[in-house]
Amino acid sequence: MMRKVVVFVDVKSDELCSVIQQQVAKSVAEAEIVFLEGSFACTLNRRGRWMVDSVGTFACFITEKTLDHADVVYAVYYMRLPVLSLTEGRRARVSILETPSSLGVADGGSTIEGRAEAVRRFFAFEPTKSAVIVFEGGDGVGKATQTAYMVKRLGSEGHRVGTIDFPSDIHRYGDLIREILSGKKGGIRDLDPKLFSLLYSLNRFDCLNELRYWMKRGTKVVLDRYYTANYGHQASKLSEDERVDFIRHLELVEVGWFQLPPSDAVIYLDLPPPVALTAMKGDNKREALDIHETANVSYKEDVRRTYMWCCRNMPGWFHVGCCTDEGVRHSREETHELAYGKIKHCISKA
Template sequence: MAFLLAIEGADGAGKATATAAVVAHLAAQGLSACALSFPRYTDTVGGWALGEYLAERLPRAVSPQAAATLYALDRFESRAHLVDMAARHDVVVFDRYIASNMAYQAAQVPDGEAEALMTWIARLETGQFALPVPDLSVYLDTPLAVARTLIAQKRRRSYTDDTYDAYEADLGLQARVRANYAAMADAAMLGEWMTVETVAHAALRPPEMIAAEIADAVIGRLEG
């Protein structure tokens, strides 16, 4: 079974860039690594439904619990693909994984209900849907103002032509998501975490530097 690395963070944190750079860095160190990005908008029923939801094209409101189930369904439908990738590589790098579902849905309920919802989602994904827990989750800590700029620079998405989807447009939600990620990392929910700062001295750190920091942590754990 491969080492499972989850790259996590709020929208605009640089997850896709970091994921690709980590895979390249690991390959340069002689490890077989691959990337798997969630949601899989064009590959699963859950992913398609999530695209419609985020583009605000669904005919009715979606509760946080229903949205959480769609995100979990996307991964459940992808489980065989995930297991196959893990059997053929040394490291599988996730661009978003289970913690993303927990952080975002818990950001949409009252504070007193957030922890219970995160626990429910974790049990749904790792219990009922039997998805593997990551060996290491990395929280990319990116200031909200910086993330907002990076979102606007994203390439066109398959599910919307808008600059911001429903989650990205809500600044309050994004702030709560960042707080949830920090809390999960502090509490070691879903296992071990490391936090990586993506900004230093008021400037974005080079992706290669961020990737090297993450890849070195993975290699250290594999060797240990």
């Protein structure tokens, strides 16, 4: 639940400032407008980063600067805050950077009236139904490929689409997670699943502003792994009688405490571990295999059994087999059609 809006503002026009204040007041009961004092980074550091990291707070930045300016680059690429650039004439390729053009303003924001309209539309959140669609599965099953196929399919159908690949290297603890996965901190059985799962959770929590903005925009969010990945890869390291309680705990942490948007559909891409390993070894795009990818077959079978349990017992989980009973792998297109058929119910524009 969004309880507070914090808007960082860097505009010269008193009229625009007035429009911003009016629109913010309409969006939520508790709001704070922070006018820049120097650069965006200096203002944020002066006021305290906790302003944008707090659970229940939606933070954004409205400016007359463009993506060529350091303030906008810092807000979008480092802080990952939604930004409205009132003078950016191009349609931004970054999903959290809005412009008058991306918001459908007729004059592209070339007039004060057009910029005021862009501000109104920025805060006039869409009535369309957002949805979180997640691809899960063991390593080498094609999650990245199927995520890309789904993003393209939904975009071609006219949906607003956002996507993230977890763990996210550009978000908090991303580098540490990659270092651990490289094996430098020990093998797969040496890592405490409760501690390791928390690192993944904090990495996703750093995306909260981004995810929350997409949800308010009626975005179809397609994710390569999500908090549900911890169910398979971390809960499977525990004994079977401990797994169910741990899965419930993982959901409580990320959806209950961190308030990440819950998944609407989780597609488990199922591929026998030996077939998946063969696919990974033949993938020239992979620089190296991580500790999950090189783990022994018994661990991978535990992961698979845990995911299968989720498909049988958890709402919104769907099993998609990626090969025939004889072990012949389906084509990417065939797998995509199977996955798309599972999520059609949750992508209505209405």
